[in-house]
Amino acid sequence: MMVDFTQRCSEIEIMDTFSGTTDELDIILQDINRVNRLLGGYNITLSAVFDLISDKNLESYTILDMGCSEGTMLRKLAKEARKRNITLTLIGVDLNTQSLKLAREYSTDFPEISFVECNILTADFSNLNIDVVMTTLTLHHFSDQGVVKFVNQFNKLASLGVVINDLERSSIAFYLFKAFSFFFIKTEIAKKDGLLSIRRAFRKKDLVAYANQVKNASHYIQWKWAFRYVWVLKKK
Template sequence: MDFSNRSLVEEYLDDPNLEKESFRKAYLDINRCNTLLGGTAITLKAIKDLIECHPKKSYTIYDMGCGDGHLLREVAKKFKNTGITLNLVGFDLRDDVIQLARDSSQSYQSISFKKADILSLDEVPDCDILLCTLTMHHFEEKEILKFIEIFSELAKVGVIINDLQRSKSAYFLFHVFSLFFIKSTIAKRDGLISISKGFRKLELKRMADNLKNVHHTITWKWAFRYLWVMKPMQPN
């Protein structure tokens, strides 16, 4: 497979006719993968770093492309006994996915979910921290440029993007990992396609250069992730 350019192959999870039960099974595998390979921990650490740099009593945190809400539940657990009040809001485009997230998060009073297209967030109020995890690779670059500009305007403390590195090594290792730890056919297939639709660091830097008045850090993380943190520049 040629990894020099991002793949244009559609993922099963992008199929508008995919059934809710198929989503549920796929997200169980995706969540397991993120836990075992440390993807969730990367985002939680980045949130903690932003909070420590901007201490407040309460934060509103958005998760764009929240899926079944797993990440927000992990955020709620991470900061449960810290004395910090969190308002956690997940956004997704599909009604059935939003319902799945609500069903899975009933015991979390700090979490809510809303239907929204991340390419059109005109009526969404500002937040403190905005998360975008394993969502960006579903879009073409021109669409990404549109919504990261919106993200940088919405988030007053910072934006945290956690997405995949595109490489032969990542592709091969996920294939081996999936033989033992991934149960659903959809998650196995989509995991490999997601890697082929992932990013190289220079591609992320090129997109970052399009945003003004934003400070960026783009860091490679195990296992084959890029953590892209955006912070609004402070006026002189």
């Protein structure tokens, strides 16, 4: 069967309605983390976040991670900030109780990280002084309308800007991931959802169209290896 990449797929990923045990979830997330580590996904967000905060010389920065899952990205940020002697307050937000249980267990050595369980589209964070909002592989879970709402909401919230890291929708990415997953991914859910994530993901023209609906920010959208886009919004 031919796969259509001209439009974003609207099929729901298995992980969006996951009903297994926390241990099963942990194994799947380890698979996903292995992909991010091997293909450089984490470094894209790290580089963009530190570039963004380097524009302002503040005593400390508060960063909100929307859709943080079990918190791997936050822990990597914390480790890098410690190396650079930068003080961060890191807040992870997710709707999945099991993911946050794992996040708290894995983050006991990181007092600068806290977690909040809530819906990232409806929660009110206006009482917090947020400098940067970031999201990694979360945007593609939303419809086009949801993406615009999401980005506008958090552009208003962040004093410095927003960092988005997500997938490119393309046949090359799809079939290379299929081959990659044969060797490096153990769980069927991670394999299936990985392929579906690519079909739900974006082409640059999609991101540009969303950016045109987000005001009060300058937009930087760039393709990154392996088949990612980084979209940085700097507040005006």
